[in-house]
Amino acid sequence: MSRRLFAAALLATVLVLSVLVAPSQANAPSKRKWLKDTRSAMYGSRAYLDRRVERGGAPLAVNFDIDNTALATRYQPGRPVPVVLRFARYARSKGVSVVFNTGRKQTDLSRSASRLRRVGYPVSAICGRGSGEALVESKQRCRQQYVDAGYTIIANVGNRTTDFEGRNYERGFKLPSYGRALS
Numbered sequence: 074m075s076r077r078l079f080a081a082a083l084l085a086t087v088l089v090l091s092v093l094v095a096p097s098q099a100n101a102p103s104k105r106k107w108l109k110d111t112r113s114a115m116y117g118s119r120a121y122l123d124r125r126v127e128r129g130g131a132p133l134a135v136n137f138d139i140d141n142t143a144l145a146t147r148y149q150p151g152r153p154v155p156v157v158l159r160f161a162r163y164a165r166s167k168g169v170s171v172v173f174n175t176g177r178k179q180t181d182l183s184r185s186a187s188r189l190r191r192v193g194y195p196v197s198a199i200c201g202r203g204s205g206e207a208l209v210e211s212k213q214r215c216r217q218q219y220v221d222a223g224y225t226i227i228a229n230v231g232n233r234t235t236d237f238e239g240r241n242y243e244r245g246f247k248l249p250s251y252g253r254a255l256s
Contacts, residue, residue: 100254104148108155110249115156118228118246119163125227125243126167134170134197134224136216137161138231139177139185141255142248143194153192157230157248161194170197170224174215176208176235177201198222213239 102110126133137157140146145154161171171194177185179201186199200215202208212235219226220241229242232250249255 100251101147102251107148107249107255111154112156114248115160115230115246118160118230121244122160122164122167122169122228126169130225132170132224133168133227134172134219135161135164135228135230136219136226136242137171137173137194138233138236139173139175139189141232141250142230142236143173143189144192147255151188151192153194154248158193160230164228165195169227171195172197172219172224172226173199174212174219174236175199175201176211179203209235209238212236213241216241 101107122135137143141154143154143157143161144150145152165171173186173189173194173196175182175185182199182201185201186196189196189199198219200218202211203214206214216226216229216239226242228244228246229237230246230248231237232248232255233253237245237247
């Protein structure tokens with residue numbers, strides 16, 4: 074087999090594999106549908122929060138992912154997801170801490186916290202991925218770090234399965250990711 078033919082075959086194989094393995098942006102719905110689906114995913118969150126706060130315990134916290142959860146990374150980069158922002162503000166108004174747990178690197182956390190505050194999120198704490206740390210390990214470590222600091226995480230809001238693996242939270246609210254199209 075000639076080098077050219079081999080290179081062409083290799084390129085074709087890589088392209089086919091990338092289509093099969095990579096999340097498809099074609100699976101992402103319109104912004105309107107996504108907003109509707111995020112509202113559906115958060116349905117009942119305030120009523121749950123009210124019941125849980127009434128049961129007591131302190132300090133209580135709600136844990137949020139950032140990308141395509143707190144911030145509309147795909148549809149309006151840097152802008153808040155309306156239903157999530159309202160829930161975060163509501164939680165804070167009830168005395169619940171608002172903490173963030175992101176796959177972003179720890180070196181970017183100060184800038185991320187500033188961005189979240191600038192668009193209206195109350196930020197009690199933020200935790201990110203360490204160097205060489207897998208995303209799922211990071212998410213679990215951050216939640217455990219909050220628990221070890223004395224928080225009871227009463228709600229966990231995210232859009233990927235990695236946001237919910239492990240425990241250390243009482244209830245999850247999973248926003249749509251459409252087969253990882255909103256990773």
